[in-house]
Amino acid sequence: MKIIVCVKQVPSSNEVRLDPVRKTIIRDSSEAVINPFDVTAAEAAVQIREKLGGTVTALSMGIPASERLLRDEIARGADNAVLLTDRAFAGADTLATSYTLSKAIEDLGGADLILCGKMATDGDTAQIGPELASWLNLPCVTDVSALLEVTEKQIICRRNTDAGAETVNVSLPAVLTIVKNLTTPRLPSIEGIRRSLKADLKILDAKGLGADPARIGLDGSPTQVIRTFPQQEKGEAVPFEKSEAASEVKKLWEEL
Amino acid sequence: MNDLILTADRIGAEYLRDESRSTGTAQFAVFAKSCEDVRTALRFAEENDLPVTIQGGRTGLAGAAVPDGGLILTLSGMDRLTGMAYENGKYILFAEPGVVLLELRKQISTRKIDTSGWSEESRQVFSRFFTDKEQFFPTDPTETSATLGGMTACNASGARSFRYGAMRGHVGGLKMILADGRTVKIRRGECFAKGLSACLPCEDGSSVEFKLPSYKMPDVKNASGYYSAPDMDLIDLLIGSDGTLGVITELQLILEPLPEAIWGASFLFEKEKNALTFVNLVRSEKSVVSLEYFDAGALEILREQKAAGSAFASLPEVPECIQSIVYAELHCTDEETALERLLLLGGLAEKAGGSEKDTWVARNTGDLDGLMFFRHAVPESTNMKIDALRKKEPSLTKMGSDMSVPDDKLFEVMDLYRNGIEKLGLRSAIWGHIGNNHLHVNLLPSSAEDAARVKEMFLSWAAKVTQMGGAVSAEHGVGKLKASFLEIMYGPEHIEEMRAVKRAFDPAWRLGNGNLFSKEGGVK
Numbered sequence: 001m002k003i004i005v006c007v008k009q010v011p012s013s014n015e016v017r018l019d020p021v022r023k024t025i026i027r028d029s030s031e032a033v034i035n036p037f038d039v040t041a042a043e044a045a046v047q048i049r050e051k052l053g054g055t056v057t058a059l060s061m062g063i064p065a066s067e068r069l070l071r072d073e074i075a076r077g078a079d080n081a082v083l084l085t086d087r088a089f090a091g092a093d094t095l096a097t098s099y100t101l102s103k104a105i106e107d108l109g110g111a112d113l114i115l116c117g118k119m120a121t122d123g124d125t126a127q128i129g130p131e132l133a134s135w136l137n138l139p140c141v142t143d144v145s146a147l148l149e150v151t152e153k154q155i156i157c158r159r160n161t162d163a164g165a166e167t168v169n170v171s172l173p174a175v176l177t178i179v180k181n182l183t184t185p186r187l188p189s190i191e192g193i194r195r196s197l198k199a200d201l202k203i204l205d206a207k208g209l210g211a212d213p214a215r216i217g218l219d220g221s222p223t224q225v226i227r228t229f230p231q232q233e234k235g236e237a238v239p240f241e242k243s244e245a246a247s248e249v250k251k252l253w254e255e256l
Numbered sequence: 257m258n259d260l261i262l263t264a265d266r267i268g269a270e271y272l273r274d275e276s277r278s279t280g281t282a283q284f285a286v287f288a289k290s291c292e293d294v295r296t297a298l299r300f301a302e303e304n305d306l307p308v309t310i311q312g313g314r315t316g317l318a319g320a321a322v323p324d325g326g327l328i329l330t331l332s333g334m335d336r337l338t339g340m341a342y343e344n345g346k347y348i349l350f351a352e353p354g355v356v357l358l359e360l361r362k363q364i365s366t367r368k369i370d371t372s373g374w375s376e377e378s379r380q381v382f383s384r385f386f387t388d389k390e391q392f393f394p395t396d397p398t399e400t401s402a403t404l405g406g407m408t409a410c411n412a413s414g415a416r417s418f419r420y421g422a423m424r425g426h427v428g429g430l431k432m433i434l435a436d437g438r439t440v441k442i443r444r445g446e447c448f449a450k451g452l453s454a455c456l457p458c459e460d461g462s463s464v465e466f467k468l469p470s471y472k473m474p475d476v477k478n479a480s481g482y483y484s485a486p487d488m489d490l491i492d493l494l495i496g497s498d499g500t501l502g503v504i505t506e507l508q509l510i511l512e513p514l515p516e517a518i519w520g521a522s523f524l525f526e527k528e529k530n531a532l533t534f535v536n537l538v539r540s541e542k543s544v545v546s547l548e549y550f551d552a553g554a555l556e557i558l559r560e561q562k563a564a565g566s567a568f569a570s571l572p573e574v575p576e577c578i579q580s581i582v583y584a585e586l587h588c589t590d591e592e593t594a595l596e597r598l599l600l601l602g603g604l605a606e607k608a609g610g611s612e613k614d615t616w617v618a619r620n621t622g623d624l625d626g627l628m629f630f631r632h633a634v635p636e637s638t639n640m641k642i643d644a645l646r647k648k649e650p651s652l653t654k655m656g657s658d659m660s661v662p663d664d665k666l667f668e669v670m671d672l673y674r675n676g677i678e679k680l681g682l683r684s685a686i687w688g689h690i691g692n693n694h695l696h697v698n699l700l701p702s703s704a705e706d707a708a709r710v711k712e713m714f715l716s717w718a719a720k721v722t723q724m725g726g727a728v729s730a731e732h733g734v735g736k737l738k739a740s741f742l743e744i745m746y747g748p749e750h751i752e753e754m755r756a757v758k759r760a761f762d763p764a765w766r767l768g769n770g771n772l773f774s775k776e777g778g779v780k
Binding site for chain 1: 570572598599601602605611612614616620622626627
């Protein structure tokens with residue numbers, strides 16, 4: 001089975017620190033990792049390949065430094081990886097990103113199964129999988145929490161819904177988005193790391209993909225982020241002794 | 257009676273025991289929030305001739321915080337970080353003894369520290385710290401609910417002590433209130449013994465004069481008895497004194513810059529001897545800051561807990577054929593170096609009879625947390641087994657050894673352990689800091705008779721480990737449970753020398769009754 005897993009680089013932590021003087025976000029301590037939902041999706045892909053044979057390709061759109069994380073996916077069991085990197089891709093929203101990824105999947109000759117993480121921990125949109133399916137005209141099952149039966153032709157899976165869970169039978173090819181606890185991702189071995197260092201990694205730019213310039217990057221993005229800022233902490237705890245409680249509460253009440 | 261003094265009926269049962277699962281008794285308790293509270297407690301103890309047991313997080317494994325009657329002095333309410341300095345290129349964090357390690361780590365890494373009440377000078381250092389390279393505190397005992405005071409009292413260490421050393425090396429100064437209320441304030445590098453003669457000045461102008469014990473400490477990881485060496489820095493005596501010399505009320509912690517690349521790797525072996533060979537090959541590698549071990553017994557218990565669907569269900573599967581795991585943590589200046597060192601370790605694992613396939617590598621925080629969870633799950637799952645045994649036989653306590661030997665004795669000491677365990681025929685789990693040849697051998701007795709046999713075996717091990725040039729307690733401290741081992745390690749004359757030190761600080765024998773040694777001659 002030919003499986004493509006879409007992965008994204010995200011900051012490892014949602015904790016942000018503000019420079020007390022400049023009031024800007026300090027980014028030094030935030031290491032880049034593969035979106036944890038995507039790591040689970042990649043593990044599911046490797047498990048399917050171990051059962052049915054085939055290949056697993058990790059696909060990402062990102063900055064050149066994302067190559068390191070794609071090699072990490074190879075160390076974790078993917079057979080190869082493709083990085084889409086070009087300044088023209090910068091500023092892409094989910095629509096432009098999913099279009100770009102769909103062009104790469106077409107370039108790779110399609111796939112029997114495309115797996116995505118349910119969402120990314122930095123954007124939380126959960127839109128890439130369904131949009132990708134739409135571009136490729138494939139069925140899509142979102143929020144998949146268990147793969148009950150996987151064959152070359154179809155997948156029976158369980159998906160989370162607002163009301164609980166439902167079992168879905170989907171014919172392949174299809175796009176599935178995977179929740180984080182579907183399985184426990186394995187850690188890479190040193191052998192895998194050695195393999196990843198030698199592996200050929202395909203790097204494609206916008207021209208190489210034959211992408212429509214009007215559909216990629218900022219130009220292809222109907223939504224744009226105007227400003228990002230950390231939420232201001234509103235609450236404040238004021239400790240005081242029991243004996244002073246009444247007067248302190250009164251004081252606070254007056255201040256408010 | 258002062259509101260601060262709680263009577264026995266108001267003392268929760270948890271304050272009568274610690275993580276060693278041994279229990280004691282107490283008539284009174286004080287939950288101190290300030291140095292003044294500590295002095296009030298000590299005055300009350302003096303007026304009523306009560307022994308005083310100092311407590312922190314009660315996570316100790318040697319019973320040092322278990323009260324032996326009298327008054328419990330709990331310092332967990334003294335939990336503030338009180339200032340910061342920058343000296344010789346290092347940040348020094350001032351902390352009260354009740355600060356919990358987990359909280360300390362969190363505050364350092366997020367740099368969210370409550371600086372209210374700090375001096376202007378401290379605040380200025382904090383501003384620099386806030387935007388500077390990330391720092392960390394290297395001492396890392398497994399139990400992160402330990403308090404800094406407790407960690408100092410027993411000279412705690414942890415996995416990273418293999419490279420960074422124990423707590424002692426990371427305490428730059430401390431304040432201690434003696435049993436009679438006097439205060440000793442000492443900073444590293446300012447007060448030394450002359451040979452074995454020592455004179456420690458107090459803040460009121462008086463001093464404590466004493467003679468240091470004349471034993472030569474073993475050249476291994478060691479938390480057994482008072483630290484003693486000719487011309488030593490006297491702060492090193494107070495660190496590791498097991499709550500017997502005074503009440504630590506302030507600590508100056510030396511922070512280190514966090515390395516750029518922190519990676520972890522677990523090496524799985526089908527044979528224990530291959531794992532030990534790997535350890536001997538790896539221990540000189542400078543980038544390795546910890547070398548941890550899990551034996552077949554520990555892995556079997558872990559598999560059982562995982563299968564039972566407990567909190568450990570998400571742990572990685574360890575194949576049945578795997579008998580031993582060695583975990584190594586690497587600290588490097590950059591990822592390129594880390595990769596180079598990791599591949600070198602892979603080659604050494606193959607040389608020792610392992611395989612690069614049978615490894616788990618963590619190269620980011622999330623994966624490292626996974627390997628840490630595994631490491632912590634091993635003692636936790638064994639503790640769960642012990643708790644289950646205690647339901648049938650409440651007198652049972654945790655029975656684990658804490659001995660260390662020199663590098664060239666690793667195979668020999670493992671033979672000693674294996675033969676002993678086989679003779680007893682009890683279930684066991686061995687884990688610990690194998691880089692320092694410091695393994696915790698845990699036995700699971702099911703009856704009081706079994707427990708007595710285990711204790712006897714541990715005593716015989718203490719003698720043999722001493723002969724090998726080792727230490728009877730490498731990190732847990734001696735407390736009450738290992739006092740008899742200390743006598744074996746140093747002999748009655750040296751124990752008497754330690755008693756003389758104790759008497760100089762605490763003539764009324766008020767503090768830490770039963771810790772390290774008994775008041776009078778003879779082993780408790």
